[in-house]
Amino acid sequence: MKPRITLKKIASEFGVSISTVSKALKDSHEISEETRDKIKAFADFYNYKPNSLALQLRNQKTSVIGVIIPEIVHHFFSTVIDGIEQYATKKGYNVMVCVSNESYEKEVSNFNVLTNGSVDGLIVSIARETQQKNEYTHFEGLIKDDFPLVLFDRINDNLACDKVIIDDVGGAYKATNHLVEIGSKRIALLTTQDFITVGALRKEGYLKSLRKNGIEVDENLIYKIDDSKDLYEQIKKVIFVTNPPDAILAVNEIYAANALKIAKERKLSIPNDIAIIGFTDGLISEFTYPPLSEVVQHGFAMGQQAAELLIKRIEQKTESGFKKEVISTNLKIRRSTLAPN
Amino acid sequence: MKPRITLKKIASEFGVSISTVSKALKDSHEISEETRDKIKAFADFYNYKPNSLALQLRNQKTSVIGVIIPEIVHHFFSTVIDGIEQYATKKGYNVMVCVSNESYEKEVSNFNVLTNGSVDGLIVSIARETQQKNEYTHFEGLIKDDFPLVLFDRINDNLACDKVIIDDVGGAYKATNHLVEIGSKRIALLTTQDFITVGALRKEGYLKSLRKNGIEVDENLIYKIDDSKDLYEQIKKVIFVTNPPDAILAVNEIYAANALKIAKERKLSIPNDIAIIGFTDGLISEFTYPPLSEVVQHGFAMGQQAAELLIKRIEQKTESGFKKEVISTNLKIRRSTLAPN
DNA sequence: TAACATTCCGAAATCGTTTTCGTGTTTATA
DNA sequence: TATAAACACGAAAACGATTTCGGAATGTTA
Known part of the structure; x- marks a missing residue:
């Protein structure tokens, strides 16, 4: 060159x-x-x-935002990045993306690479393994130095920083209420293992709705999917039983789409025999047969919000307290929960 | 801080x-x-x-790769980024992602931001508008200075740099042959406008197959979709006609999934009345009903290949000639082109 | 005891920029 | 004509690191 x-x-x-x-x-x-x-x-x-390196060194400012996500081939996360990128660009920042691949070690290594001067702040969604190990010293190190940091979606409430989350409890609550309204009695929950915070929160919303509607909680209807094992086989065990549930709330789109596929394999009529609703990650729901009802998550807004919080923090336009923004969800009802007239 | x-x-x-x-x-x-x-x-x-800025300035090396893509909420592109990121990480590089949003102006501005010292090299997929305007001076400027540059997927053959492409001609050729083999006679092509190179190439493969199989080309069966207008309405015009085609080759997953949806709305039996195959971008195909046959694109391999070419270029391990790597495709046959026995 | 080697450390250049503070020359003013 | 103001530019510090070279203080050898 x-x-x-x-x-x-x-x-x-x-x-x-x-x-x-x-x-x-x-x-x-x-x-x-x-x-x-x-x-x-x-x-x-x-x-x-x-030369921008020279300028960055002199000005002690890179105008770069670091983003660490667990996965990039993932509709929800890429939508969030889109929101971050667009807001950042508008404000004159660039975005550096790293992927933790759900690994604790890679997350820590990403931290080390990004926080040695190459970025002005960090937006992070916590890796699964980190949540599992419950090991947050790398975050605490940053926080001690007042390094600008925003957590989104997969957060930890004990960490003193700005946060943006989906209204997981509310979304699951609304979805479950909807299932009750269309007459479902035995509503199964397809959720993640407990250490995934969003899974836990969505379960909370599910339980809240059941209680409100006077439906007794049946622990046998709560299935905790292990993402490291075969999805299809695990979900099969929900539906290929003698007395399958009459509705399913899935905490993500893939679980929901698989459930729908398997229900059809069992020749169940949807939504008459079994209604299905999931949390949206992507484009699948629109094209299944019947199309899937979904809790819409607004990842783009989440990304924008995260970037806004971070940039305010960087430019010290925030009054010191840490904010926790909640992005509300809404229901998109399609034919998997609503029989055509 | x-x-x-x-x-x-x-x-x-x-x-x-x-x-x-x-x-x-x-x-x-x-x-x-x-x-x-x-x-x-x-x-x-x-x-x-x-401080890494200081080191970068002194060593005249950032160990950062810049990536400019037209869109990020897009399964294929995010898969490519994944490939780039993983290879780059392995080689000690970081990745900075910018989105052109299909806009010429934003692409140029991304160029300016990234090539002023903040990255060691650039991996780019050209924006639609740039292809449309046929305006490549920003690329030529880089090339004149021997700036390490790799183009992928949306490339331009006149630019003197390394390139990675999908075997678009071959993929469409194989897919069309498959349709002919299952007995299709009137095969429609759902493609993009001509200035999108990949669309043009896939059309070429389609034509090649028809010629080889002795099928006369019917220009009325070639539909050029305008991505800036309503997809659904445009594809409806393919299927809601008096004598619809008996097969469709779509140049991407969304076109294919919409075609399938619309065919079902017209109560056509798939694949008996109409067989459908698309190029894969994502997860949709597996969950449609029936599941869609697809030309699999291997975006991850493409990303890895692009990163490898770039890093070799940066580290001057390439003998000067520019390479053009072709990532081959394969067919994933599902029930949209194959009636169950 | 003279010569040389070893040990331990500092000065300064370098990467590319911005910015403050001089300084020398010219022009205008009293 | 002496003095002040205006003009045009340069030296040097600063950002944070690495590295070459040189030098003082010891220790070793002939």
Whole structure:
């Protein structure tokens, strides 16, 4: 690669000092019009652009936001990144994305790489393994130094920083209420293992609705899926039983789509024999048969909100208290819970 | 944010020079064991990490790869990023992602931001608008300076740089052959407008197969979808006609899934009345009813390949000629083109 | 005891920029 | 004509690190 042109080279070209060149390019009145013009013409010709590393070092500001997510091939997370990216760009920031791959070790390594000067702040969704180990010292280190940090979706309430979450409890509550309204009595919950906070919260909303509607909780209807094992086989055990549930609330789209597929394999009629609703991650729901009802999550808004909180923090426009923003959900009712008239 | 500790601060703490501290932390034999130990203990206690901006400036190397994609909420592109990220991480690089949003102007602005020293090289998939305007001066500027650059998927053959593409012609060829084999006679093509190179190439494979199989090309069966308008309405015009085609090859998953949905609305039996196959972008195909046959694209491999080419270029391990790698596709036959026995 | 080697450390350059503070020259003013 | 103001520019510090080179203080050898 050809070395880019620098102030130094321009200066030596005209036999002037670096400061003169710098000032000339900024139209400083300190430099005569004649000198200014010839320097600017030369710089223009060689397409001079200030080296951003040098600027970042001098200004002690990178205008880069680091993002660490558990997965990138994931509709919800990529939607959040989209929100972050768009807001960041609007505010003159760039985005550096790292993937923890649900691994604690990779998350820590990402922390180390990003927080050594290359970014002004960090937006993180916690890796599964980190939640499982309950090991947050890398976060605490940052927090101790007041490093700008925003957590989203997979958060930990004990960490002193800004947070953005989906209204998981409310979403599951609304969805369960909807199932009750259409007449479901035995509503199964397909959730994650307990250490995944969002799974736990959605379970909470489910239970809250059952209680409110006077339905007794049947622990046998609560299935905790282990994401590291075969999904299909686990969900099969929910539906291929002698007395299957008459409704399913799934905490994500994949669980819901699989449940729907398996229910059809058992020749169950949807929604008459079994109604199904999930939390939306993606595009699947629209194209299943019948299309799936969903709790819509608004990842884009979440990303924007996270970026906004972070940038305010970076630019110190926040009154010190930490904020926890809740992005509300809404129900998108499709035919998997609503028989056509 | 608390300022991070620097060599300077450590030096003044012990009344030694900065060079001494730097050497001590690197276990240089030039420094006495006594001095080394106390400096290292102190640095360790205050969690000293060298500022990466300073290192990047000095070493004239950022170990960051810039990626510019048209869209991020897109299964194929996020899969490619995943491949890039994983390979890059393995080689000690980080990834900075920017989104052009299919806009020429944003693509140019991303170029400007990324190529001023903040990245060692660039991986790009060209924005739709750029292809439409046929305006490549921003690329040519980089190429003139031998800036490491790799194009993927949406490429331009006139640009002198490394490239990675899907075997679009071959994929469409295989898919069309498959349709012919199962007995389809009137095979419609759902493609993009011509300036999208991948659409054009897939059309080429489609035509090639028809010719080889002695089927006359019917221009009325080639539909060029305009992505800026309503998809559903455009695809409806393919199927809600007096004599609909008996097979459809769609150049992406969304077109295919919509076609399938609309065919069912017209009560066509799939695959008996109409067989449907698409190019895979995502997860939809597995969950439609019937599941969609697909040309599998291997975005992850593509990302890895692109990152490998770029890093070799950066580290000058490439013999000067530019490479064009082709990632081959394969067919995943599901029930939308294959009646169950 | 003279010469040389070893040990331990510091000064300074370098990466590329911005910015403050001089300083020398010219021009305007009293 | 002496003095002040205006003009045009340069030196140097700063951001935070690495590295080459040089040098003082010891220790070793002939």
